[in-house]
Amino acid sequence: MAESYHNQEYPLAPAGIDGHPRSDAESLNDKEEKRRKRIKWAIYISVFAVFQVIVIVVFSLVVMRVQRPKFRVGTLRIQALTTGAQGNLTLSSSGRMNGKVELMLIFKKKKSTDMNCTMTIAVASRTVQSLTCK
Template identity: 30%
Template sequence: MAEKVNQQVYPSAPTNKQPSRDEESATSLSDQELRKKKRIKLGIYIAVFVVFQVIVITAFSLTVMRVKTPKVRLGTVKLQDVKTGNQTSPSFDISFTTQVRIKNTNFGPYKYESTNVTFTYQGVTVGQVSIPKGKAGFRSTKKVTVTVSVNSNALPISTTSTSLKSELGVEVLTLKSHAKLSGKVELMFVMKKKKAAEMNCTMPIALLTKAVQLNCD
């Protein structure tokens, strides 16, 4: 009798299931939303970058690139020799030292031409000193030490007989000084802008104590 061979039947491997149209549509929609989110993020980054650049450029323009007018002032006045007449024969002959200070607050040097500092009494020039051309560096103050001599030789008789006589009586002599610098501020080695620095100072001199109180604008 023929022996029967038991044949074991194994289940076949499952075939790959193809995605349905709904699944394909959902996947496509998800990809579109992802790309949309990426575009939105990119747009936000670009907008933030543009705003940041505008802020930086504005701040740069208002600080570094803004050209300010330098200031010129007199420093402390130190009297060296003081000679005055009396009310009968009013006169003065005074020498002193001081500093002409050119303050440059710009982010670039200020190059100025030579000029004169004029000292007056009652509108009449009584002394003058020359300031050579020079340069006040980047955010710095240029200091020029000068020796000045002023006297009443050029004053008309009407002035000496009234104002000067009165001031000598109270022992306070008031002089004024004026200077104007013409020059250019140089920025980034390229941009140059003309700027004129002007000074007007009042100098009350206490003849008794030999003290000077400067008031400049």
Template identity: 30%
Template sequence: MAEKNQQSYSSENGYTRSTDQESAMATFQSEEELKRQKRRKLFMYIGIFIVFQIIVIAVFGLTVMKVKTPKLRLGNIDVQNLNFTSEASPSFYMTFITQIRVKNTNFGPYKYDSSHVTFLYQGMTLVQVAIPKGKAGWRSTEKIAATVILDSKALPSGSNLGSDLDSKVLKLSSQAKISGKVELMFVMKKKKSAEMNCTIEVNLATKGVQALECK
């Protein structure tokens, strides 16, 4: 009887040990699976972060760090005085107020050197107006007030001024170029030059500018 009880105990004890081992193995496998899942999530988060950083750097490089050429333009022209004659000795005298505009669309200031705007009639210089050395702030437009005096006495003889005055439309042009540097992030500096070519049509009947186009 004692032998049977001993066999039964041994059998039950062996079953218990086997169950404990299986339970421990299952627990170990479960922990390992959790660790693998955590590692997969960690790698996924790292991958997402790297992709996000690449996108941010690309957008930053294409927008903020891309240096654009500033634009140089004339503002509206307000004619103050206009006298002309198309008779024996064709001539005109005109004064007007305008703005020389330096538009900077960069994420950093544009510092430019002094220069000038040349006003012409049929390619012949009438007058030059100074552009002082200055700075256009980041994503802003620097406006320089200018008073311009145009006198046909500066023209050489033999021009077609008489016919233009008879047509009541005086066609002028202006040209300018400024050179400077765009400064980004207080570190990088890039040389940039802005140019301007404008055509101006003055209506002699109304004594006002009927067309102004700048490129």
């Protein structure tokens, strides 16, 4: 009977996955390994979130940027200038253009531009001497 007790094939304690009983050190290593995996996943998620923020910021600054429309003076024609004076005639004009700009068929932004021009006209020759616009 004593011999059958020592020749027993199955241990009394439950075995681990590979057939060896787990010690306290191994279970601590498993907990530490799970903790490391959680930290690694948290880092991956954080890096992904930062990457998404960078992509959104670059998209909004580069693609969604709307420039001001350009407003130019095309032609200037003086038809009936009747004056006996010699010298220069200084004229000033201003204009404002408002409108909506549509981006990617989704976003609409309001933009406006102003133009202030000062021109000097030579009365005798009926030509524009200087034209400055801001």
